[in-house]
Amino acid sequence: MKTNQILIGWSSRNVSTDKPVAIHGQFFLRISEKVRDPITVTVLAIDNGEDSAIFLSGDVTGFYGFMVKMIRDRVRRLGPDVPVDKLVLNATHTHTTGDIAFPPGADYPCDMERMPTAEYQEFFVASIADAVIEAWRGRQPGAVAWGYGYAVAGHSRRTVYFDDTSKRPGVVGRPGMMVDGHAVMYGKTNDPMFSHYEAGADHFVNLLYTFDAAHKLTGAIVNVPCPSQCSEMDWSLSADFWHEVRLNLRQVHGQIFILPQCAAAGDLSPRILHYHKAQARRFKLKKISERQEIADRITAAFNEVLAWASKDIRDALPLKHEIKVTELTRRRISLQEYEDNVKTLSELEAEPFATEGSAKDRLMQDSTLSVRRLRCRRVIERYPEQDAHPTLLMQLHVVKLGEVAFAFNPFELYMDYMHRIQARSPFEQTFVVQVSGDESVASYDYVATERGVAGGGYSASLYCNQVSPVGGQELVEATLELLNRNNSANEPRGADSRAPVSGEQ
Numbered sequence: 001m002k003t004n005q006i007l008i009g010w011s012s013r014n015v016s017t018d019k020p021v022a023i024h025g026q027f028f029l030r031i032s033e034k035v036r037d038p039i040t041v042t043v044l045a046i047d048n049g050e051d052s053a054i055f056l057s058g059d060v061t062g063f064y065g066f067m068v069k070m071i072r073d074r075v076r077r078l079g080p081d082v083p084v085d086k087l088v089l090n091a092t093h094t095h096t097t098g099d100i101a102f103p104p105g106a107d108y109p110c111d112m113e114r115m116p117t118a119e120y121q122e123f124f125v126a127s128i129a130d131a132v133i134e135a136w137r138g139r140q141p142g143a144v145a146w147g148y149g150y151a152v153a154g155h156s157r158r159t160v161y162f163d164d165t166s167k168r169p170g171v172v173g174r175p176g177m178m179v180d181g182h183a184v185m186y187g188k189t190n191d192p193m194f195s196h197y198e199a200g201a202d203h204f205v206n207l208l209y210t211f212d213a214a215h216k217l218t219g220a221i222v223n224v225p226c227p228s229q230c231s232e233m234d235w236s237l238s239a240d241f242w243h244e245v246r247l248n249l250r251q252v253h254g255q256i257f258i259l260p261q262c263a264a265a266g267d268l269s270p271r272i273l274h275y276h277k278a279q280a281r282r283f284k285l286k287k288i289s290e291r292q293e294i295a296d297r298i299t300a301a302f303n304e305v306l307a308w309a310s311k312d313i314r315d316a317l318p319l320k321h322e323i324k325v326t327e328l329t330r331r332r333i334s335l336q337e338y339e340d341n342v343k344t345l346s347e348l349e350a351e352p353f354a355t356e357g358s359a360k361d362r363l364m365q366d367s368t369l370s371v372r373r374l375r376c377r378r379v380i381e382r383y384p385e386q387d388a389h390p391t392l393l394m395q396l397h398v399v400k401l402g403e404v405a406f407a408f409n410p411f412e413l414y415m416d417y418m419h420r421i422q423a424r425s426p427f428e429q430t431f432v433v434q435v436s437g438d439e440s441v442a443s444y445d446y447v448a449t450e451r452g453v454a455g456g457g458y459s460a461s462l463y464c465n466q467v468s469p470v471g472g473q474e475l476v477e478a479t480l481e482l483l484n485r486n487n488s489a490n491e492p493r494g495a496d497s498r499a500p501v502s503g504e505q
């Protein structure tokens with residue numbers, strides 16, 4: 001076998017259940033009423049005889065630390081030949097998946113029938129372990145190609161106002177949920193004080209295609225900076241727009257494997273906030289759903305890139321999977337914030353659970369109250385600990401394959417951090433992957449930018465951020481250090497190294 005010969009193995013599993021199961025992703029708990037389309041986990045194992053990487057993607061909200069440990073422990077037990085330390089997980093960040101996290105506060109009543117969370121978790125972990133082992137043991141000589149295209153999917157979901165919205169007359173805050181300021185998550189854009197969106201958008205689709213030894217397409221990694229949340233309020237299990245992506249591509253290319261990755265999109269979503277009427281008319285006349293339109297755009301990018309990327313298929317490439325434990329500066333809780341939350345928690349604990357309304361209505365109200373209590377408790381717990389533990393430990397994974405690199409992080413990472421990494425990366429293409437799962441990080445909180453924290457709002461408040469903007473930049477620098485390590489063939493650059501064209505300054 002030639003040096004650096006690429007070996008590739010694929011596998012997938014349907015992890016849906018017809019039983020009613022808790023759905024994770026909103027402030028309130030939902031119980032699934034049906035399976036709208038399959039929840040899928042997909043695994044790609046790549047090996048070149050020198051190093052390896054096992055990519056795992058799930059149509060889930062995110063992987064909590066305890067869940068990552070459960071998966072790796074099971075693979076170690078059932079597949080001792082599998083290099084578990086090379087397993088990296090990522091979520092598509094759908095909000096319509098079975099709950100693989102512990103219930104968000106178990107002190108509320110639930111009169112609706114549902115599968116016990118532990119039972120679903122056991123089924124989920126067993127399915128993933130089987131898929132990982134199958135993909136690893138099924139490796140065969142293959143090849144890869146790569147490129148990027150464009151698809152409009154994500155949009156900024158943080159609106160900014162000329163005034164501080166928390167100081168408006170009659171405004172009642174929502175302690176335990178968010179602390180709005182000049183910025184608001186999903187704020188109204190027809191407000192006379194609306195100024196602008198906080199962030200832009202990123203329409204890149206990064207693609208890595210895989211082929212068998214005869215160069216027949218077998219699958220692809222599809223990296224899009226947008227969470228799959230078109231159907232985020234549904235009471236049904238669904239992979240969201242990734243289901244339509246899979247259907248589209250398999251109609252053209254046969255039963256290929258699709259491994260979705262959500263690039264940094266902590267401040268992005270598929271929602272258009274200021275063009276509702278025009279969008280509704282567009283969908284009506286086209287007779288198309290939002291999910292299908294996004295899927296069609298991703299499909300067009302996939303096919304366009306494949307047409308030219310397949311002119312450069314490689315069956316042998318250097319592969320290096322590097323892992324580093326790094327420390328990120330935490331977001332500090334002030335004395336005033338601590339005292340405010342002590343007071344708020346007392347008030348929330350005095351508020352009774354619902355006694356009227358349907359079982360569904362009571363569940364929504366009670367689970368929201370419980371989550372607000374839990375989030376206040378977490379802030380209170382962090383305050384006395386922050387001096388002793390000023391940093392958060394995380395395990396950083398970087399996979400280098402030829403001129404392509406993958407950089408993983410366990411957070412809902414604001415888009416700016418991704419651009420900082422990609423702009424300075426020595427690689428031709430750098431796939432940044434968020435919500436990747438880390439045993440050492442309990443949950444996948446947001447990492448907001450400096451301007452995000454200054455504006456406030458959901459995703460940029462003390463309830464949402466364990467890591468500060470300083471820690472976010474530390475993540476950028478640590479990622480770049482790994483990208484540049486042992487990489488003499490790709491000289492690092494601090495800025496765009498292209499020569500200026502005529503007329504540029």
